[in-house]
Amino acid sequence: MSDTAASDDGEAAVDAEEVRHVADLARVRLDDDEVDEFAAQFGDILEYFDALDEVPETEREEDLVNVMRPDEIEEGLSQEAALANAEETEDGFFVGPKVS
């Protein structure tokens, strides 16, 4: 991400390589047409987001309270219900893709 290409007006633009890199990070495969389309659209959208630079630093006070309940065992989903939507299961476990 450090090799951000600069467009003519000096604003950060997004090139196809960068779209591919982010798609890789997000585990979303894209075809070449989608990469080109996204590169053009992301340029416009990120340029619009750049106006956030004008926002003053603002104090952010969060009024947080602890909402955790005591750790007492409650009824949850049965194993059968938890597995019901999985594409592949074995002996009561989810089966994932191979690791490598």
Added chain:
Amino acid sequence: MAADINAFVTEATIEGDADAESPLADATVAVKDNISTAGIRTTCGSEMLADYVPPYSATVVDRLTEAGATVVGKTNMDEFGMGTTTETSAFGPTRNPVDTDRVPGGSSGGSAAAVAAGEADVALGSDTGGSVRCPAAFCGVVGIKPTYGLVSRYGLIAYANSLEQIGPIAGTVEEAAAALDVIAGDDPNDGTTRDLREVDGADPSTSYAAAADGDVAGMTVGIPTELFEGADERVVETVEAAIADLEAQGAETTEISLPSVEHAVQAYYVIAMAEASSNLARFDGVRYGHRSESDGNWNESFAETREEGFGAEVKRRILLGTYALSAGYHDKYYDKAQDARAWVRRDFEEAFDDVDVVASPTMPVLPFELGESLDDPLRMYLADANTTPANLANLPAISVPAGEADGLPVGLQLVGPKFGEAAIVRAASAVEDR
């Protein structure tokens, strides 16, 4: 009509409690398809969840059926709530019952269209950046986005947790408020819900439906110039006429300024996309949802599953969210968006020192024609200029029909102080009465 407008993804019934006595007893309810219904598929308008059948129902669904309402189906929506037109659904677009060449708004477009077409008395939507209010405005019905924490999100399939609330859509302010009475209230299954008995200034015994009394005498309505500038002239004229009627009924109006809202759309999209990129990481095809036939490794299989299961707008938001959170860009985008969010919140807090509610057009535009904005995501995002501030500031907001322009519905939005639902319901009922 049903087939024409495509309001429902799934038509299925959950019977309400026949012995219940409530204003919703015997009412029919349409539920947005990102709200879980036990035993009835819940798709989020996505290929990814086309066959997903939740093992439990959302708290709001249980509360409705316990109050005697009968669920009649699951409504169409922009995929995972990401859109302003209900055109990004994997199940085809919903059409606006008022003009079937136009979009119903989004993302809860199926819910608003079902109510407008008389296919349900009440509907539930979810509002992350305007997704209840926009379709209510475009279809000429009423939609309420509650204060963050008033309504349980348990069973709502998350898009951007810090912004979204489930809210009712109905033909009248009183009906929408009655539905809010039923679904509101704290829930041990959602740690962000608040017990109104513990909230300063809130009245836990409030009936929102009873607040729909049209009595605005002495109420002060703030008019923020920023939310009128740049809006379609026909929309502005219609909304200004409705506000003039409020004055005639005894309300006072005063111009206010909310300079922060100029940055609301930017802040909203950065935060929503960032949260989406994290929330939607769970869709990997292992525990539920679509799974590709990939014979690649773990990472390749996930990437192919997500390529096949997600549509373009969802991919766009996941990628932009990942980008905005990535090293080197986090400070520039995400941190600044959080500053803007705090600024919007402060602006509204200061405004509510002087006014009871804030009025504006709900949408700065009339309903788009089908297909009009699909290829230009930024143009679609900009249509959310007036609705996103309430989500950023966690505030309650309602859209109520203000009249028509060129035969198309125009919505007036009222925003209230935190847990000030009664005030916006009261003001909206006066708009409706005129």
